[in-house]
Amino acid sequence: ETGVTQTPRHLVMGMTNKKSLKCEQHLGHNAMYWYKQSAKKPLELMFVYSLEERVENNSVPSRFSPECPNSSHLFLHLHTLQPEDSALYLCASSQDWGSGASTDTQYFGPGTRLTVL
Amino acid sequence: LAKTTQPISMDSYEGQEVNITCSHNNIATNDYITWYQQFPSQGPRFIIQGYKTKVTNEVASLFIPADRKSSTLSLPRVSLSDTAVYYCLVGGIPGAGSYQLTFGKGTKLSVIP
Numbered sequence: 001e002t003g004v005t006q007t008p009r010h011l012v013m014g015m016t017n018k019k020s021l022k023c024e025q026h027l028g029h030n031a032m033y034w035y036k037q038s039a040k041k042p043l044e045l046m047f048v049y050s051l052e053e054r055v056e057n058n059s060v061p062s063r064f065s066p067e068c069p070n071s072s073h074l075f076l077h078l079h080t081l082q083p084e085d086s087a088l089y090l091c092a093s094s095q096d097w098g099s100g101a102s103t104d105t106q107y108f109g110p111g112t113r114l115t116v117l
Numbered sequence: 118l119a120k121t122t123q124p125i126s127m128d129s130y131e132g133q134e135v136n137i138t139c140s141h142n143n144i145a146t147n148d149y150i151t152w153y154q155q156f157p158s159q160g161p162r163f164i165i166q167g168y169k170t171k172v173t174n175e176v177a178s179l180f181i182p183a184d185r186k187s188s189t190l191s192l193p194r195v196s197l198s199d200t201a202v203y204y205c206l207v208g209g210i211p212g213a214g215s216y217q218l219t220f221g222k223g224t225k226l227s228v229i230p
Binding site for chain 1 (some may be wrong): 119149151153162198204
């Protein structure tokens with residue numbers, strides 16, 4: 001039990017659809033992250049939120065729009081995606097962000113497998 | 118920004134001890150060293166973390182020499198279920214650029230019956 005849940009686990013969408021990915025953490029953490037993992041590629045950090053404020057946007061296209069309404073929830077809103085956006089999208093949380101210390105340890109959710117047709 | 122270097126892949130037979138070494142020559146004073154395990158189509162799972170010397174938990178041991186420029190993850194008596202990708206990370210430091218806790222390509226461990 002990681003304490004980080006993601007829904008849906010699988011999502012198939014067309015290029016003109018709008019959908020949202022949801023992440024919830026039950027660990028009382030202050031920071032949350034979105035990662036993208038394409039086939040046979042390293043994890044790519046997309047966004048970081050610390051205390052509900054976005055602190056990192058790693059050059060992500062605007063068709064991906066994050067939202068963090070509170071410290072326990074993180075959304076990734078998707079619109080007009082491309083087939084190359086098909087990937088595993090992972091959410092993570094950590095106690096703190098950016099300290100370089102043990103409280104930066106990230107705990108991951110199971111991911112959402114996204115397929116864009 | 119501390120960069121890590123790991124072997125791309127390793128093979129081991131069941132029951133053997135496996136040691137995966139990671140080099141991080143530019144590690145900063147306040148950086149911790151963290152290892153994650155990832156199975157296909159799942160999120161990475163925290164294995165162990167350390168700052169210096171040796172850390173041991175129920176899953177693995179982590180050996181860190183005095184200069185902290187490398188670390189070794191030790192998995193005792195591996196089984197087939199230990200087949201996964203193992204990532205070594207060191208904490209990044211926020212600065213003028215992007216703070217990055219960067220996952221490299223990791224080490225793909227294959228355990229052979």
